[in-house]
Amino acid sequence: MDTQPERRVAVIIEDDADIRHLLETVLTQAGFEVIATGNGLDGVQAVRAYDPMVTTLDVSMPxxxxxxxxxxxRAFSNTYLVMLTARDEEIDTLQGLEAGADDYLTKPFRPRELRARVEAMLRRPRQVLAVDGSGPVAPVAEAPAPVAAPAGGSPLAPAAAPMASAPAAQAQPAPSPVAGSPAQPSPVAASAPAEPAAAKSYSREDGWLEHNGLFVNSEMRLAEKEGKSIDLTRSEFDLLNALMESQRRVRSKADLALLLRGESYVTAHFVSEADKRAIEVHMANLRRKLADSITTPRWIETVRGVGYRLAASDD
Incomplete structure (x- = not known):
């Protein structure tokens, strides 16, 4: 069985030759096989051809x-995207993250910081692509098949199953009535309406965290509300999961920025204003996807001047 490690390939999309060479040096020193391109079209083709783990992407290109x-x-690849730009406006950060970027650095940047952020991203679970190539989705463990009832016996099913299987005899269509014979009543179970397919079991023991009808599972990288999956980026999911785990404890913007980098809050790592603005943008996107109100939140509450925490429980 082949146990070779995954190739560390990086694609650079940058029109400035000097910055392109700098990025090549930094990523090569980090152990990547680097493919450098000078414009967006060539860069998209390189990502499709080489399937890189990491892609750096300049914003302003011909x-x-x-x-x-x-x-x-993002329409076909789950590569980690780091956007690089000389512009430092919040609207540009918002556009970059909404386009599918995992991280965002403004020029000039420190090579050591870029390398640290890339390594932090690689420590986070990668998403997998849907079978039809429609885009990245969270990795999901397959649900176990329903337990079939033994022939002639009473149906058995695990407690988490939404509905017990009907006995084999009841699954057969009723015989046609014979003329003059009394009508045979249909079994009650056969006419009982099936429970909704969306019914499922959520429990802390199974790895689910719940708050006001919002469910998060960190192991499966799933977030669900009202029985429907919520499509979140890696950063949005990590932030939501951090708040769910912290409950009403406030998480500062600096704390959350370091969390996305995979660094500990107790260290002396520098957190810039751009890092904190990126957290604000992620939170704004997260609120939008949750359809959460800023003034009367059900899930994400802003603690002015400090950070964020879960809103109070509905109970």
């Missing part, structure tokens, strides 16, 4: 810009 390139890449 032809298609970095935002458009990110959207095209």
């Amino acid at each position: 032809g298609i810009d970095g935002f458009e390139a990110a959207k095209r890449i």
Whole structure:
């Protein structure tokens, strides 16, 4: 059985030759096989051809810009996307994260910081692509098949199953009535309406955290509300999971920024204002996807001047 480690391939999409060479040096020193491109179209083609673990993407490029390139890449690839730009406006950060970026650095950047952020991203679970290539989805463990009832016996099913299987005799269609004979009543179970397919078991023992009807499972990387899956980016999921685990304890923006980097809050790592703004943007996107109100939140509450925490329970 082949146990070779996954190839560490990185694609650089950068029109500035000096920065492109710097990125090549940094990523090569980090152990990556690097493919460098000078525009968005070539970069998208390189990602498709080489399936990189990491892609750095400049925002301002001739032809298609970095935002458009990110959207095209996200349509078929789960590569970690780091956007690099000389612009430091919050709207640019918002556009980059909405286009599918995992992280965002402004120029000039420190090579050591870029390398640290790339390594932090690689420690986080990668998403897998849907079978039809429609885009990244969270990795999901397959649900166990329903337990079939033994022939002629009473149906048996695990407690988490939404509905017990009917006995084999009841699964057969009723025989046609014979003329003159009394009508045979149908078994009650055969006419009983089936329970909704969306019914499922959520429990802390199974790894689910719940708050006001919102469910999160960190092992399966799933978030669900009202029985429907919520499509979150890696960063959005990590932030939501952190708040769910912390409950009403406040998490500061600096704390959350370090969490996304995979670093401990007790260390002396530098957290810039751009890092904190990125957290604000992630939270705004998360609220939008949850359809959560800023003024009367059910899930994410802003603690002015400090950070974020879960809103009070509905109970």
